[in-house]
Amino acid sequence: MQVIDFKCPNCGSDMVYDSESGMLSCHSCGRTDDIKLMPDPLKRNVFSEGEATEYHCKSCGAVVITDADTTATSCSFCGSGIVLGDRLTGKLAPALVIPFSISKEEAMRAFRKWCRNGRLTPNGFMTADRVKGITGMYVPFWLYELNNAVEVHAHGTRVSTYTKGDYRYTETQHFDVYRKIRLNYVDVPIDASEKMNDELMDKLEPFPYDQLKSFKTAYLAGYIAEKYNFDEKELFPRAKSKIHPFIEEYIRSTMTQYTTVNYTNKQIDTKLGHAEYALLPVWVVHYDYNKLEYTFAMNGQTGKVVGKPPISKRKVMTWFAGISASCFLSLKLISWMMGGGFW
Amino acid sequence: MRRSGLILSVVFFFFAVFLASPMEMKTAMALTPEGKQLIFDEAGLLKQEEYHELTTLAKQYGAHRETDIIILTTNNDVNGDVMKLTEDFYDEYGPGYDKPHGNAVILTLDMNNREVYLAGFYKAKTYLDDERLDKIRSKITPDLTSGDYALAFQTYMQTVDKYMGYEPGVNPDNPLFNVWVQLGASCIIGGIIVAAMVIRSGGRITINRSTYEDANTSGILDRRDQYIRTTVTKQKIQRQQSSGSGGGGGGTTGGGHSHSGSRGSF
């Protein structure tokens, strides 16, 4: 019983999660079920210990081809949505999920629009007609609660200048500065999948946390999902380094009355409050251009697109020449107005 | 595509105008009245070919600025004052691009006392005030001292031409007026903006320090701002010496022509 699928009780077709209505819906007969009210099949089933080596599609019986991290996919023979239950239980059970709010069609439209707006991308790229595939994927994230105790000793100065007679005086007031700060961060997302590029995932933020829901397997129906490769302890250093610049900014913001600040002693103690396992929605677009494959990611809720597009050298040069020439013209005009002559 | 083509053509138009501008100067040269003597090398400092080259240059720049650019060298056997020599020369000879006793700038070398005097008359008085003449003099003095007279005279003519292109009262050596500074600054600005565009093409980070901050439970628990001491440093303000017009370098000739001036030794 490791494999779960979602068959329509009315007609037996596959049911999928509908991003528009937020319901599990059947495309054949139009039946919709509220996921929040459904019993989760995961909770009813008891899985045997250890990971199964082979999964069989419940619709057609074919072997489901997946890699070791996949938790939800579709059968490559009959197309039924399948959830691999044993990869979502025990330690691997997600606590939260943000479902998709952007459908596949909307995602394609948004991606095409984004391509057209690329001022530096080659013209051929802008037409966006080489999309190799677009996949709705639930990416595993840890949402960290981090509690920081901060203590800072610093030397601050306030500088003022005034003139008296023939002299300009610079008056520097020196202060001994101390701050004790409690700084808590909640739901700091760190992607826990080995496959996903960390930099790309960071740029997808923020995810709308008001859309967070308790995890129900049915949300995965019709999408791909992955399980985490790194647990919350392994990724704790990355979470710490992610909030570090925020802490620095906060500390400095408590000392704005000083012209200069020199830290003599700074202690930041970060404690892991707790971390929740959440699945966040990402549209992954694979794109072929000039025999190279580019990968883009789109936030499945906000539609924000990230990823390195190809850059046209010609367009870069054109923009550079255009901006430089107009700067040159402006400088010429300024110097002319100041009486410097035009040539 | 069409837009980038437009930008390119604007750029090319610019550089075409920029490259074409020296040509306009050469055509203007043809209008100079021929046969006018501008270099009076009584001390015999110049070779024949230097004399011809400098005369050509003086005519070219003179036509450009509508001013006679004159050089007078003398052994000063009568041991007169270099400023008086210059004034008398102007009264007597009556140079001027526009009319006799008109626009002229004169460089006088007194080889006897090794003194140099620069004087600007009419248009040259307005555009080459005492301050600008001082700048020209300090530019050519090292070459005069070392005996590179032809080079010094050439620098003199070029600088006169350059400075007369700026409105009176502005600093002609302002770096903002330098075409290379303008070009360099434009390229740096263009480079920074385009680099930012390239970096941002992959998507920007749109979170900040308050995105994940729990404002309800965060805050300052304890703070201390203890005053220790005050230190004061003082710096003398550099006041620009105002060069009094009339008093310093310039004056009025016996014939009643007022002029700007700058004198010094070499």
Ligand SMILES: [Zn+2]
């Ligand atoms: Zn149905």
Ligand SMILES: [Zn+2]
């Ligand atoms: Zn199947």
